[in-house]
Amino acid sequence: RKEVEQDPGPFNVPEGATVAFNCTYSNSASQSFFWYRQDCRKEPKLLMSVYSSGNEDGRFTAQLNRASQYISLLIRDSKLSDSATYLCVVRGTSGTYKYIFGTGTRLKVLA
């Protein structure tokens, strides 16, 4: 079983739609969680950290469910510029700062 799993997609949605991605992780002792965005042939860029209480940043909402070991990202009112690959990232257990990346979920927002 992969340490971090995501549905690779692609998710094709019309502009203005709401879309949700899920991610599951296998290590229950994982410490920190993030969503990164990666555009084609570019480096990943931090979209948002994910906190236990859930957090929101504009059109983006992230949730963490430790009991079920999954993380979600909700994008409301999708824009064409949201088209990218969204990477779920889990930081290793205490004492290591390694990031473990999911394979990413591709999103295409269509006009």
Added chain:
Amino acid sequence: GAVVSQHPSWVICKSGTSVKIECRSLDFQATTMFWYRQFPKQSLMLMATSNEGSKATYEQGVEKDKFLINHASLTLSTLTVTSAHPEDSSFYICSATASGRTDTQYFGPGTRLTVL
């Protein structure tokens, strides 16, 4: 703040040659740097973790004699792909963590290596 640069951004080389990639933290001291590799349509795979002044820690399956990592200062780490072969063609990305902010990795723009 927290800018990481990589050089070169892309390189094409012949099979059998060695290629050096530099990763620099421009406005902070990087206690730890990480080297990743990403093949097309795959996610980033950690190759090694590098701490300034000490030997790099390589992930399982990564040949330390083929991928030489040097972290000589708090702002510079280098990855040398020795005797490169076509299967080493990939997107190599470094990241760095700052002192006191180890939870956040700052990524460089990546280096695209093509081995002919």
